[in-house]
Amino acid sequence: MQFTLTEEQEMTRIAARDFAQKELLPGVIERDEKQIFPAEQIKKLGALGFLGMMTDPQYGGGGMDTISYVLVMEELSKIDASTSVVVSVNNSLVCFALEKYGTEEQKQKYLVPLARGEKIGAFCLSEPGSGSDATRQQTTAIDQGDYYLLNGTKNWITNGGTASTYLVFAQSDPSRGHKGINAFIVEKGMEGFSIGPKENKMGIRASDTHSLHFSDVKVPKANRLGEEGAGFHYAMKTLEGGRIGIAAQALGIASGAFELAATYVKQRQAFGKPLSDHQAIRFKLADMATGIEAARLLCLKAASLKDQGKSYKTAGSMAKLFASEVAMAVTVEAVQIHGGYGYVKEYHVERLMRDAKITQIYEGTSEIQKIIISREILK
Numbered sequence: 001m002q003f004t005l006t007e008e009q010e011m012t013r014i015a016a017r018d019f020a021q022k023e024l025l026p027g028v029i030e031r032d033e034k035q036i037f038p039a040e041q042i043k044k045l046g047a048l049g050f051l052g053m054m055t056d057p058q059y060g061g062g063g064m065d066t067i068s069y070v071l072v073m074e075e076l077s078k079i080d081a082s083t084s085v086v087v088s089v090n091n092s093l094v095c096f097a098l099e100k101y102g103t104e105e106q107k108q109k110y111l112v113p114l115a116r117g118e119k120i121g122a123f124c125l126s127e128p129g130s131g132s133d134a135t136r137q138q139t140t141a142i143d144q145g146d147y148y149l150l151n152g153t154k155n156w157i158t159n160g161g162t163a164s165t166y167l168v169f170a171q172s173d174p175s176r177g178h179k180g181i182n183a184f185i186v187e188k189g190m191e192g193f194s195i196g197p198k199e200n201k202m203g204i205r206a207s208d209t210h211s212l213h214f215s216d217v218k219v220p221k222a223n224r225l226g227e228e229g230a231g232f233h234y235a236m237k238t239l240e241g242g243r244i245g246i247a248a249q250a251l252g253i254a255s256g257a258f259e260l261a262a263t264y265v266k267q268r269q270a271f272g273k274p275l276s277d278h279q280a281i282r283f284k285l286a287d288m289a290t291g292i293e294a295a296r297l298l299c300l301k302a303a304s305l306k307d308q309g310k311s312y313k314t315a316g317s318m319a320k321l322f323a324s325e326v327a328m329a330v331t332v333e334a335v336q337i338h339g340g341y342g343y344v345k346e347y348h349v350e351r352l353m354r355d356a357k358i359t360q361i362y363e364g365t366s367e368i369q370k371i372i373i374s375r376e377i378l379k
């Protein structure tokens with residue numbers, strides 16, 4: 001077992017860290033407050049190859065490993081989780097599914113611009129009435145010969161307004177339950193496809209979250225992804241990798257808040273000495289650092305399993321479950337350590353605390369991860 005990064009992985013991590021400091025830190029508070037999508041920053045991340053990191057270079061990707069993806073997600077998320085969620089969804093949900101299940105024609109048409117970062121993708125599974133219970137898709141896609149007729153609503157879709165390519169899951173044959181669900185590639189601008197208003201969220205406020213409405217959208221047969229009735233299986237398999245990305249996002253949020261707290265305690269004096277000389281603060285820092293290190297190891301283990309072609313389902317869910325809980329606990333402590341300053345925006349930790357919460361909710365709540373882990377253990 002090796003605990004060292006390769007030179008290439010280390011260089012990728014440094015590139016992401018530099019990018020986050022130079023390009024994400026300036027304006028991060030304003031983007032959060034005014035809900036401004038980081039369009040320029042995403043364009044630059046695309047040029048750096050970070051939007052299709054793991055995609056094969058023949059389809060415009062960077063051909064990097066999942067460990068590098070975890071490192072990039074951690075570094076970006078330390079500063080700006082609104083930007084890193086765009087990176088995560090594009091990489092591990094949309095590019096992954098298109099590369100794994102798409103036809104050569106679909107890859108050339110849709111994957112190449114997404115992997116190059118020229119376009120952004122969205123993954124559309126959740127609905128007003130089914131988030132965790134994802135088999136209960138109410139959106140329908142009825143086979144009409146040359147096309148499917150798509151009707152329904154998707155909720156809380158990351159990149160909902162800014163994406164060009166949408167992976168949409170819909171029920172084509174309710175009598176077959178989850179085996180009737182298909183996956184479709186839907187383009188922005190298709191007749192009958194409309195985008196609801198941007199959600200006014202607690203955290204990751206600069207990311208672009210919308211509901212999507214489909215009213216008699218004619219989706220060509222050529223836009224069905226993979227096999228008839230295999231859509232639910234594709235969604236689940238894709239989310240297994242997505243969860244590694246969100247685990248790394250949670251890790252980054254936690255380590256970002258920790259770095260701020262560890263710096264602050266050396267500067268701030270209380271009762272005649274720096275905060276760092278108080279045992280109550282030292283114990284907090286020790287707990288925070290230990291949780292972060294454990295979360296990092298779980299993320300890297302899941303990534304390493306994926307890179308080795310081994311099963312990473314349980315490891316990815318464990319990483320997401322644990323890292324998101326660490327993110328919540330560490331950011332709450334970081335605010336506490338900052339005292340009154342922690343409660344105002346300029347010190348960044350309150351934003352990180354708000355951002356941490358979503359990592360316990362999206363790509364499967366903590367409770368869903370526990371269902372997945374316990375089922376695997378009891379198999």
Ligand code: CAA
Nearest residue numbers: 125126131132133134135158178233236237362363364368
């Ligand atoms: N890979 C492949 N197939 C899988 C699978 C996996 N990981 N997990 C389940 N399946 C298959 C099962 O084998 C089963 O198929 P068969 O009947 O052919 O064997 C089928 O899917 C149904 O599985 P279950 O019986 O386990 O279904 P369930 O309803 O009991 O529970 C669940 C499944 C794990 C709870 C699932 O519904 C789930 O993961 N829910 C959470 C959904 C989620 O994470 N949503 C996130 C939305 S995307 C998002 O947040 C992105 C964003 O914008 C940031």
